[in-house]
Amino acid sequence: MAKVKYYYDSENLAYRKIKTKKRHKFAYLVLFLVASALFGFVCFVALLNTPYFDTPKDRLMARQIENLKLNYEVLDKRIEELSTVTAAIEDRDNNLYRTYFNISPIATEERKAIVKDPNRYAELQGYDNTKLVATTTEKVDILSKELAVQSKSLDAILKMAKEKNKFLSAIPAIQPVRNENLKRMASGFGYRTDPFTKARKMHEGMDFTAQTGTPIYATGDGVVAQADATASGYGNHVVIRHGYGYETLYTHMSKYNCRAGQRVKRGDVIGFVGSTGRSEAPHLHYEVHKEGKVANPLNFYYGNISAVEYIAISQIANQENQSLD
Incomplete structure (x- = not known):
């Protein structure tokens, strides 16, 4: 039962009931609802920002x-x-x-x-x-x-x-003629007796004896720089430029099997043994040049001979005998 409120009427010296107007009741109700909604929203936001409430x-x-x-x-x-x-x-x-x-x-x-x-x-x-x-x-x-x-x-x-x-x-790494039994080495690099003047002079290559027509092989990859007979004393000869400062010379050929400007591979036949030019007998005179200076070809035969064969050919090459050119 709702409480009844009274007020004292001093003119009539009596207590009278307080009557609430309907519009006031409605205003109170709206205020209550708004306050409740606002409070609920604040609580909802607070809950969203706590670890206890996840959406x-x-x-x-x-x-x-x-x-x-x-x-x-x-x-x-x-x-x-x-x-x-x-x-x-x-x-x-x-x-x-x-x-x-x-x-x-x-x-x-x-x-x-x-x-x-x-x-x-x-x-x-x-x-x-x-x-x-x-x-x-x-x-x-x-x-x-x-x-x-x-x-x-x-x-x-x-x-x-x-x-x-x-x-x-x-690198010129093989012998320029087949030399399985190592018997084709006639004269090595160093001072030798000239077959024509009989004077002792520097022999700048190695001489390999072989029958005329025996194939001569390029000892390394390169480009043929010369294939002619223009150089005095060499007869038919070939010059190969290998690059990296290396150049090889093959002389006294009966004929050559390549042309200037041709690219060759190690083992290609570039000519055949002969006795053209200043030569005493059929043979190949072979030289190796490194950076423009002659080098002992014996130091480059690691491509096709064993250590034992190298020692044997070294002993033959180092004998001071007579060269063939």
């Missing part, structure tokens, strides 16, 4: 964050594995590949160096998992730098390997 969207975002965190941890482990593999490649690069080609190793600081910028990861700061994300990002940057340096190093080594194969193919 479906909040729960979805939380799961996504945990999933991303897990992915970062997996990525971090993969980066560690890749770093281990990269370190092994770098070790082989420094201690095997670069050593083989006589190149200075790349320092670890150079391989792992990245630009030191305090603001480099500024956009990653201010989050719950900032440390994890920033650390992983830095590892990726370092790994990328290592791979870039390693790729550049391997490119340089590959280029040198191709160049070295080319260089090894160009």
Whole structure:
């Protein structure tokens, strides 16, 4: 039962009921409803900002964050594995590949160096998992730098390997005539007796005796610079420029089997033994030039003879006998 309120009427000396007007009742009701709604809204906002009340969207975002965190941890482990593999490649690069080609190793600081910028990861700061994300990002940057340096190093080594194969193919490394039994060596490099003047003079090549028509082989890859009989005393002769400072000369041929400007490979037949020019008997006079200076051809016969054969041919070549030209 609602309470009845009274007021004292001093004129009539009596208590009278307080009658509330309908419009006042309606105003009170509206005020109450507004206050209740405002209070409810404030409580709702307060609940939204507490960890005790999550909306479906909040729960979805939380799961996504945990999933991303897990992915970062997996990525971090993969980066560690890749770093281990990269370190092994770098070790082989420094201690095997670069050593083989006589190149200075790349320092670890150079391989792992990245630009030191305090603001480099500024956009990653201010989050719950900032440390994890920033650390992983830095590892990726370092790994990328290592791979870039390693790729550049391997490119340089590959280029040198191709160049070295080319260089090894160009060196005059075989005997210019077949000499299985080592009996074709007639005269070696050094001072010998001239067959015509009988004077002792420098013999700048090696003489191989053979029947006329015996094939003569290019001792290394190169380009034929001369194939003619214009040089005095050489008769029919061939000059091959191998590059890298090497040049070989083949003289007294019965005929040549190449032309100037022709590219030849080691083992190609470039002519045939003869006795043209200043020659006492059918033979091949063979010379090796390095950087414009004559070199002992004996030092280059590693391509087709064994160590024992090398010693035997060396003993024959070093005998001071009479040359054939």
